[in-house]
Amino acid sequence: MRKNLVASVAFLLASSTAVFAQSATDGKVKIGILNDQSGVYADFGGKSSVEAAKMAVEDFGGKVLGVPVEIVDADHQNKADIASNIARQWYDTEQVDAIMELTTSSVALAVQAIAKEKKKIDIVTGAATTDLTGKACSPYGFHWAYDTHALAVGTGGALVKQGGDSWFFLTADYAFGYSLEQQTTDYVKASGGTVVGSVRHPLSTQDFSSFLLQAQSSGAKVIGLANAGLDTSNAIKQAAEFGITQGGQHLAALLFTLAEVHGLGLEAAQGLTLTEGFYWNRDDESRAFAKKFFARTGKMPNMIHTGTYSAVTQYLKAVQKAGTDDTDAVAKLLHEMPVDDVFGRGGTVGANGRMIHDMYLLQVKKPAESKEPWDYFNVLATIPGKEAYIDPAKSGCDLVK
Structure with a gap:
């Protein structure tokens, strides 16, 4: 009887482990940061956004659903064709689950179209066009840090007044x-x-x-x-x-x-x-985040860097809550879950993928x-x-x- 009991317990443990491993479809969760790292927008986002993404993973614990979270990155050189080739390679052969940052609107629109075709997540923090959540919206596409409408309302409205x-x-x-x-x-x-x-x-x-x-x-x-x-x-x-x-x-x-x-x-x-959408010297929480960021990068974060941290964090929260990295399950939760972190306090996500949060x-x-x-x-x-x-x-x- 003892032998049978031990065998049964071993079988159940093995089965539960197998089911758990299947929750992350390829044994890991992989996020790609695709942006300008050498050109006109290199300081705007660049390698500092990559560091922000890595910070988010580390603060989350380095794993989700018991599997490691990996960050990869590449320079799209502000060219939509280069970005498209990288995105297809990442999605098709390198098991990337989500692509983020995507500085430059032409790049973001091209990659979002590919993500929609491939049924993969993209979260844009670096590009601005409202077309991303307008005529080019996608059930798997999200726009996180800011957009042209928010800039027009803020700066444009203030100066007219x-x-x-x-x-x-x-x-x-x-x-x-x-x-x-x-x-x-x-x-x-x-x-x-x-x-x-x-x-x-x-x-x-x-x-x-x-x-x-x-x-x-x-x-x-x-x-x-x-x-x-x-x-x-x-x-x-x-x-x-x-x-x-x-x-x-x-x-x-x-x-x-x-x-x-x-x-x-x-x-x-x-x-x-x-x-x-963010100022590091706003309050104690933002200053604490900025101090950690500065220690890694030698600069204080802007809304692109902090928005990337927020996007990675929210994606991992959605994967954790869904119990899987399946795109449809994660996208559904990204639309439903409130955003409450150092960047998007009291944020909500609309049906069009726009994350709505205060601007400054x-x-x-x-x-x-x-x-x-x-x-x-x-x-x-x-x-x-x-x-x-x-x-x-x-x-x-x-x-x-």
Whole structure:
């Protein structure tokens, strides 16, 4: 009888272990961070987003469902074809369960289409276009950190209220720039302002002189920089050489983060108004997170880095709760579960995949106002998530009923 009992217990343990192992379909959970690591957006996200993802895994315990969690990463060089090839390889042959970050809207749209085709998860933190949760939405696609509508409501709305009611746009010539210009245009006009013109520049251009001269001669009160990363920094530097702000025009950095302010310096960036989804010096919790991040990267985190940490954490929570890494089960929970972490406090996810959370209207401090390194912003206002983001029912996503 003892032998039979031991054999039965051994069989049950073996069976339960086998079932448990099947919950992670290939014995591990693998997340890919795909972004710009060498170009115009390298500081915006880059290797620091990879570190944020690794932090999230470590803070989660390194495992989920009893199997290890692995982070892989690659540089898409801001090219949709390169990103698409990497995504297909990751999904098809390298057992990657989810791809995240995806700086550059053209890249994010391409990878989200592949993820939809392959029935895999993608969570975008680095790209901005609202098409990701609009006409290009996917049941497996999520948009996490910010989007062009939130930036338009924040920075655009603030400047119109302050009297900046005529605009000229200097716009990056790809999907992100078009979306940011259009969203801000709509918001400016709805607020009683006008748009007198726009000009488009190539991604990663080094010479903004002809574009800035057109903006200067337009006579617009506000020159909206519908670009990001080094493009925005270079435009601001060259605008100073033309004396644009000294002449009374205001520069609106529509997508500018802590990383770019640091690169530009307070002397050049002071007074700029911008919108972010996170500020490291907000409270004790954000400061504690930032201190850990700084120890790994030598910089304080912006909304892309912290948003990536949040996205990885929430994905792992969904896998844990589902008891499997099956895409449909995890996607269902990602839509249902509230988001409550250092980034997305009180966040919710709409049927279109948009994570709705508060945004912050910020102004860059004068050098004399900064009390310590990386103390760059005054928080002017908190923008409630329901104001910052498009109502999912009005997003144009065919998943919303």
